[in-house]
Each structure stands twice: as C-alpha cells, then as structure tokens.
Amino acid sequence: MEYVDGEGTPAARAGIEAHLAACPTCQAVAAGQRTLSRDLAGWRITPAPGSLKAPNTAAAVVRPWWRPTPYVMAGLSVAAVILIIASYQARRTTPRSVNAASRTMNESIVQPAKVTANGGLPVVEQVAPVPEGQNKASHGPAVIRTATLQIIAKDFSQVRSAVELILDSTGGFADQLGLSADPGSARVLRGTLRVPGTRLTDVLARLRALGQVAQDQQNAQDVADQLVDLDARLRNARATEQRLTDLLKNRTGKLTDVLEVEQELTRVRLDIERLDAEKTNMNRRVAYATIDLTISEERKAGLDPGPLPLLTQLRIAAADGLQTVVDTTVGIALFTLRAGPSLLLWAMAGVTIWTIYKRVNRGRAARSTASE
Amino acid sequence: MVTDEDLIAHVKDGSRGAFETLFERYRDPIWRFFRRRTPDAARAEELAQDTFVAVLDGAKRYDARGTFRSYLFGIAYRVLMADRRKAAFRATTPMETEPADPNAADPDAAIWVRHALETLDEDDREILMLREYEQLSYQEIADVRQTPLNTVRSQLFRARVALKAALMPQPVRTSHGR
Numbered sequence: 001m002e003y004v005d006g007e008g009t010p011a012a013r014a015g016i017e018a019h020l021a022a023c024p025t026c027q028a029v030a031a032g033q034r035t036l037s038r039d040l041a042g043w044r045i046t047p048a049p050g051s052l053k054a055p056n057t058a059a060a061v062v063r064p065w066w067r068p069t070p071y072v073m074a075g076l077s078v079a080a081v082i083l084i085i086a087s088y089q090a091r092r093t094t095p096r097s098v099n100a101a102s103r104t105m106n107e108s109i110v111q112p113a114k115v116t117a118n119g120g121l122p123v124v125e126q127v128a129p130v131p132e133g134q135n136k137a138s139h140g141p142a143v144i145r146t147a148t149l150q151i152i153a154k155d156f157s158q159v160r161s162a163v164e165l166i167l168d169s170t171g172g173f174a175d176q177l178g179l180s181a182d183p184g185s186a187r188v189l190r191g192t193l194r195v196p197g198t199r200l201t202d203v204l205a206r207l208r209a210l211g212q213v214a215q216d217q218q219n220a221q222d223v224a225d226q227l228v229d230l231d232a233r234l235r236n237a238r239a240t241e242q243r244l245t246d247l248l249k250n251r252t253g254k255l256t257d258v259l260e261v262e263q264e265l266t267r268v269r270l271d272i273e274r275l276d277a278e279k280t281n282m283n284r285r286v287a288y289a290t291i292d293l294t295i296s297e298e299r300k301a302g303l304d305p306g307p308l309p310l311l312t313q314l315r316i317a318a319a320d321g322l323q324t325v326v327d328t329t330v331g332i333a334l335f336t337l338r339a340g341p342s343l344l345l346w347a348m349a350g351v352t353i354w355t356i357y358k359r360v361n362r363g364r365a366a367r368s369t370a371s372e
Numbered sequence: 373m374v375t376d377e378d379l380i381a382h383v384k385d386g387s388r389g390a391f392e393t394l395f396e397r398y399r400d401p402i403w404r405f406f407r408r409r410t411p412d413a414a415r416a417e418e419l420a421q422d423t424f425v426a427v428l429d430g431a432k433r434y435d436a437r438g439t440f441r442s443y444l445f446g447i448a449y450r451v452l453m454a455d456r457r458k459a460a461f462r463a464t465t466p467m468e469t470e471p472a473d474p475n476a477a478d479p480d481a482a483i484w485v486r487h488a489l490e491t492l493d494e495d496d497r498e499i500l501m502l503r504e505y506e507q508l509s510y511q512e513i514a515d516v517r518q519t520p521l522n523t524v525r526s527q528l529f530r531a532r533v534a535l536k537a538a539l540m541p542q543p544v545r546t547s548h549g550r
Contacts, residue, residue: 036536047400049403051417052399052417
C-alpha cells in the first residue's frame with residue numbers, strides 16, 4: 001500500500017518493485033489500490049470562486065461576528081415578546097405609590113369642609129366641575145390619606161381634652177372616640193379622627209407631642225383617576241337627563257312612548273344620585289384624612305401580667321406554629337402561581353441568552369485555536 | 373521554483389508578495405478541502421478565508437518543524453473542526469448536501485464515491501480524504517491530525533478496505549442512487 005502511495009525509502013521501494021514483478025497476487029493488490037484512487041478522483045470540485053481573495057490582514061476580513069440561526073432567532077423573538085409583556089404588566093400592576101410628604105391636596109377639586117357647630121358631619125362644598133375635554137392626565141392628584149398613631153401618654157387625664165382641642169382648632173372631628181379603663185390594665189383612648197387633609201401634618205405633629213410615639217404610619221392613595229371617571233359619567237348622565245327632559249316637554253308621540261321616556265328619566269336620575277353620592281363620599285375622604293389614634297396610659301403600659309400557665313403557652317405556641325405553616329404554604333402557593341409562569345419564561349430567555357453566549361465564546365475560542 | 377518553506381519565511385519577515393504567491397499556490401487545494409467537507413459553498417469560502425487569515429496572523433510564530441503543507445492543512449483541519457463543533461446542532465454530514473459538480477465527467481460517479489465515503493468511520497474517512505484528495509504524505513497526515521505515523525498507516529489501510537467493500541456493488545448503487 002505504501003508503495004502505491006509513493007511512501008518508503010528508495011531501497012525499500014526497489015525491493016517492493018522486484019517482488020511485484022514476480023508476484024501476481026501483490027500486482028492485483030496494487031492494481032486494486034490504484035483503481036480505488038481513480039474512483040475517488042471521480043469526485044471533482046469546481047474551482048475556487050473568484051471572490052476568494054488573499055486577505056490583507058486579519059482585520060480586513062469583514063464578516064458578521066455572529067451568524068444567527070433559526071433557533072437563536074426564535075429564542076430572541078420569544079425573549080423580546082416576554083420583555084414586552086413583562087414591561088406592559090409591570091406598568092399595569094405598579095401601584096401608584098404616593099409620597100404623602102411630597103403631595104399636596106388638590107384645592108381645585110375639593111374645598112375644605114366646614115364643621116358644623118354641633119359637631120355633626122361636615123358639609124363638603126360643591127366640587128368644581130371638570131372642564132369639558134379635560135383628560136385624566138391634566139387632573140391634579142386627589143389623595144386619600146390615612147395615618148395610624150399609637151402614643152403612650154404621661155398625663156393621661158389631659159389627653160382627651162387635648163385631642164378635642166386639636167380637632168376643634170384644625171377643623172377636624174372625631175368619627176369615634178372612646179376610653180377604655182378595665183380594672184388592672186392601662187387606660188386607653190381609641191378613636192378615629194377626621195381632619196382636613198391639608199392640616200394632617202400639623203395635627204399629627206400636635207398629637208405626637210402628647211406622649212411617646214409607639215407607632216406612626218401614614219398611607220396615601222391617589223384617586224384622581226376615579227374622580228375623573230366619576231365626573232365624566234356624571235356629565236353624561238346629566239346630558240342624558242336633559243335630553244329626556246326636552247323630549248318630555250315637546251312630546252308628540254303615543255302615551256306609551258311618553259311613559260317609557262319617563263321611566264328612562266327616572267332611571268337616569270337614580271344613576272345621577274348614586275354617582276353624586278359616590279363622588280361626594282370620595283371627595284370627603286380626599287378632603288379629610290383619617291387618623292386611627294390609640295393613646296395608652298404610661299404608668300400601666302409597661303405592666304407585666306406575669307407568665308402564662310405552661311399549658312396555655314404550649315397551646316399558643318402550637319397555634320402559632322400551625323398558623324405559620326398555613327401562612328407559609330399559602331404564601332408559597334401564591335408566589336408560585338403569581339411568579340411561576342413569568343419565572344419559567346425568563347428562565348427560557350436566560351437559557352437562550354446563555355446558549356448564545358457560550359456559542360459566541362466557543363466560536364472565538366475556535367478562531368483563536370485556528371490562529372495558533 | 374521557490375519552496376513553500378522559503379515563501380513562508382519571507383511572509384514571516386513581512387513580505388506581502390510571498391504570501392500572495394502562497395495563496396495562489398494553495399487557493400484551490402484549500403477551497404477543495406473545505407468544499408468536500410462543507411455542505412454550503414459560502415461557508416466553505418469563509419472557512420478557506422479564515423485559514424489564510426490564520427496563516428497570515430500566525431506567520432510570525434511559524435516554526436518549520438514539518439512541511440508548510442502539513443502546517444497549512446493542519447490549520448485548515450482545526451478551522452474545520454472548530455466550525456463543526458460550533459455548528460454541531462446542525463448535525464449534517466458535510467457530504468450529504470454537497471451537490472455534484474455538474475461539469476464533472478461523470479456526476480454519478482461523484483455521488484457514488486460520496487455515498488461510499490459516508491459509510492466510513494469519520495476518522496478513517498478524514499485520513500483517506502487527506503491522502504487521496506489533498507495528496508498529503510503519511511507523515512504530513514500524522515502532523516495534521518497529530519497522531520502517530522503507524523496510526524495513520526493502519527487507519528488508511530482500514531479505510532481503503534472499507535471503501536473498497538462499499539464500492540463493490542457499484543452498478544446497483546448508481547442505478548438506484550439519489
């Protein structure tokens with residue numbers, strides 16, 4: 001075989017030639033190998049294309065660093081769709097976080113309420129109508145504010161009067177205010193206060209001065225969109241009412257038609273009343289912030305009721321443990337249901353990107369290998 | 373005639389003309405090397421280009437331990453292997469989709485040979501092709517594949533026996549070919 005391939009030293013080749021001359025079997029083998037080579041030569045390749053030119057430098061070869069395959073393109077498309085959906089969902093689900101300190105009450109929507117002399121519910125003045133064509137974006141913020149305040153007071157006897165004084169001076173009122181003084185326990189003043197939103201900061205500051213603050217929390221909810229929607233629905237309902245009223249004034253049809261119009265008018269007026277009430281309620285909540293106030297008496301606040309019986313402690317611990325298990329299970333289930341599909345899609349996108357990254361690296365490594 | 377080794381030595385010294393001479397000398401052999409092993413002509417051209425770029429880049433580090441041919445085809449072989457690894461998911465045997473040369477004297481013969489080569493073990497096939505098509509010597513094949521010389525001998529012998537067996541039923545294959 002080596003002889004036919006032209007291999008071997010001259011001496012070895014001379015020896016093989018001498019042997020071949022006398023050996024028909026080896027002649028047949030050599031002929032067979034030559035035939036095989038001729039058969040293989042039947043597979044011819046066209047000459048190199050003219051575009052294959054000598055490169056100037058490595059940098060002269062301009063070629064895309066990455067050749068996207070259908071699989072990669074599909075992966076990228078899926079990733080793009082996931083990103084679009086995720087961003088859209090994020091925009092939809094992001095709560096309107098309102099910084100209570102940075103927002104101011106929208107005076108153009110709701111005027112501060114007047115407190116009646118007898119301490120009854122304040123009357124909210126008429127809301128300024130939203131001009132026609134005004135969209136939600138141009139509607140200022142309307143924030144419902146709530147606060148929770150727990151205070152431990154030194155001089156409890158003066159607390160209630162101090163709270164009432166604060167309410168009077170700021171135009172607020174107490175939705176409810178009660179004092180509990182069980183024997184052997186601290187006296188506690190609990191109440192729900194309503195104060196003008198613009199005075200909330202002032203009221204909270206004055207309440208904090210009554211003692212040591214144990215809890216201080218504020219929340220805010222922007223309801224500007226709901227107010228704009230309510231305004232629009234009210235305008236539409238009133239326009240419908242006006243049209244129906246005009247129809248009744250100029251009635252020319254049958255009695256049944258007139259009755260139908262009156263029924264429709266009644267329904268529309270009920271809608272208007274309901275929307276009005278809803279709006280008034282929302283405006284009141286916007287106009288008046290709510291404070292959940294708890295003031296405890298200091299000297300009783302720190303009393304230790306003593307250790308619980310062992311059985312009770314075990315029962316409480318068992319109940320707490322069980323509750324923790326339930327809460328954890330529910331939490332895991334909720335998280336899985338909420339985030340599971342998204343995580344799965346992100347994982348797919350991540351795997352796709354990782355695969356691309358690996359292939360790119362492998363391609364670079366291969367080129368560097370080639371260059372070595 | 374200036375030898376390949378002299379030319380690459382000039383290239384190492386920065387001679388552009390020497391490189392172009394080498395390129396013209398091996399343009400077609402390298403093209404055929406890739407074209408026979410790559411289903412896509414454009415890809416084959418890119419790989420051939422990559423090979424010459426690698427030669428140009430590596431000329432400064434060239435060490436004349438073997439022939440330039442073995443050096444050049446060694447680079448081409450590594451470029452080919454790297455490309456196959458990169459495109460492993462395509463998993464197509466190069467010869468499956470390569471068209472027969474329409475200008476060949478007998479296109480059927482080319483198809484028949486390709487079919488027979490496909491039946492060989494990949495290593496055996498590569499060694500046989502390096503010998504038959506690239507006309508490399510046993511030592512050059514050993515250098516390209518970085519295997520012992522005796523391994524080349526035994527694999528080449530095995531490949532020829534297997535190919536001969538695969539080519540035996542020629543009339544049947546050509547009459548029922550693709």
